[in-house]
Amino acid sequence: MAMLRGFLLLFIIFSMGNAGADLAKTCPVGWTNFGFRCYKFISQPANWITAERNCQSLGANLASVRNKLEKNFLLSLLPSSSTRSWVGAHDGVQDGQWMWSDGTAFLYTNWCPGEPNNSQTENCLEINFSPNRCWNNAPCSILKSSLCVKDLCSHPAPQLL
């Protein structure tokens, strides 16, 4: 009976046409789904801008964080509790004005106590800093692992030429 219900559910889903197709969307191989986005941990150490460009080459950006659930999920992607990793926020345009590279509004934060500090020299955001696994601003030139994000339903940009 449970099996029959399962088949029925599948039938209903696939009968929904485009809606069914959307439900069936999955992240590319090597990416992990959370919510409506796909995430990838990049172990190769890089400075912040190189890490962002690398994410862009994969059709993504350095990860933005919108809430506590996403913050915790990103931590779960790190190979150890001491792996400090770049995400997509910087205040390089204007000191103290933090922005996410993917355009997400910078609203949720998880700064460590006393952070962000050294406002002129630390313009990029790393996660998993200190035993509290909170956020730190650090010099963008430091080499770290990184986390990329892209939308589950994103499509390649149309070729203009």
Ligand SMILES: [Ca+2]
């Ligand atoms: Ca700064």
Ligand SMILES: [Ca+2]
């Ligand atoms: Ca700092």
